[in-house]
Amino acid sequence: MKLPEKILYAHEHTTIDLSGPKKNIDCRLDDFDATAAEYRRLAEHGVVGIIDQTNRGMGRNVAYVQKMAAQAGVEITHATGYYKEPFLPPECYTLTEQQLCDIMVKELTEGIEGTGVRATVIGEIGTSKDITETEAKVFRAASRAHAETGAPICTHTTLGTRGLEQLEIFKSFGVDLSRVVLSHIDLSADLDYMKRLLDQGVNIAFDTIGKCNYQPDVSRADWLSRLCAEGYDTQIVMSMDITRRSNFADRGGVGYSYLLDTFAPLASEAGVPDRAWENLLYRNALRIYKGQK
Template sequence: MSFIRTFHGDIAPSKLGFTYSHEHIVCRPPYWVEQENDDLLLDDKEKSKQDVLDFKNFGGQAIVDATAVDYGRDVQAVKEIAEETDVTIVGTAGFNKSFLWDAQIPEHVKKVTGDYHTYYEWIDATSINKLADFVICEIEEGMEGTNIRGGQVKFGTGYNRITPLEEKTLCAVARAHHETKAPLHSHTEAGTMALEQIELLKSEGVHLEHISFGHMDRNPDPYYHEKVAQTGALLSFDGISKIKYAPESTRIQCILELVRKGYEDQLLVSGDTARKSYYKHYDYGLGLENIIGKWVPRFIDEANQNGFDGQRLIEKFFIHNPARCFAFKK
């Protein structure tokens, strides 16, 4: 029997509905707090909530909040948004990438990490199995000492490299996945190192159909995408609306190329909306409504022009594939 673990509790996969697969809703990343980079602080619950309501008003039903402990989650605020909007939200256990770990651990997190000063110190000093226990606790008991349980486990690596501590957290997350059966999610910086991550995951006995690789559209390379897809893993195209990285035409053509090759069941789409300037109600950005309100109609039109059934593909990417990807399989 499979289920999806949400801020509302466990639900049947069929109840998830139209889903953004990688977003950030309320977070104060300690690294960016220390750098005084205000744009990367989503620190106003009410403004974030208004964007979630925009998503809902266009027909959206669920959001996967991909914010891990080292990226400054506010699990209570996100739970309140889930309750007040009736949008299903999935939380994330695990870790991000190593350059964030030089930041100070907030006091409220130290009750579960211990009295270390930085995430780097904590991860360096803690065994793989103890880190796995931390992730397991976030899935089975609650995140950061709350009773709000995570719905996926996450690890990350940097740009064109995997540091020893990133490998350590990858192994810890893989072991937590085996214990809890939680789905896996990978942060790939600028879409790099997925194939190298795959080799490490194989060494930990992970079946690749249980993982989604984030930020694949940051590396718009059809050959690379196919190599990842051949493993059975899901690919997350979660940079929609970010024209500074690539035009939407590039993303859409990469997606359609994977569809042509038979991988439509392995694709997810989202926005990784993690800056005030991306949000409508913080800073007049395109907001959480942009993908469902504008990108989806464009994709359907382009897909139809290329001989595909665009509406059917949208249902795959936003409904059927997330329902399978984010399910615990006991």
């Protein structure tokens, strides 16, 4: 097995704070030096970029992230949008669909909170197990913002569910599904469902690697190899989606480089062909998130 020379992590949170609603301080990532050490290790493995999916209401902090990018020597891009209930800020309830769209468009075209740094993705916009009214409103606003700007969209699915319903909303607005990623689909544990999504032209993410309390990695490796064998490797992106301090290597967690130094060999063993890694770890994310072939 040989991993690509350049790698993009498709779904991370350089700093995030979900500790309020989750009532757990572990869900706040704000240890700058610890993250810098993890990201530097990624850079040594060939990671050139990280698609940061932290948005409004998740504790997004552009200055912090850009300082991190400089220190770690990786490019980090930003997201606009809103996560899911109960993490939606008050504006999601008080503003109209069009006003929420306008906020996203402004962050994509002018910059985030006066920094002049633009968001490059609408993400991660999420649904609960049952899609709530306000979550659906965010999805419609995001679809409008995509129509106006052409920006890619990344969604959060709760344990992989409601992907088909998410696509229905996007299709009703004519969203280009080749620029959409549905996250956490590896948690669905349902290969037929994964293929039903992929057959519509959307991309899916295997981005909960190492979270074996949800699904064992041997299963992830098996699904991935079956999907690659059927030619779906051009529609899958990968990441760790680390949101807890306890997942860091220095706290006894798997650490960010686990995807590359532990999972990739396991998946290779399970049958993911050598030719697929360039797509899975670099090309697909480059095409979707940076509009490059």
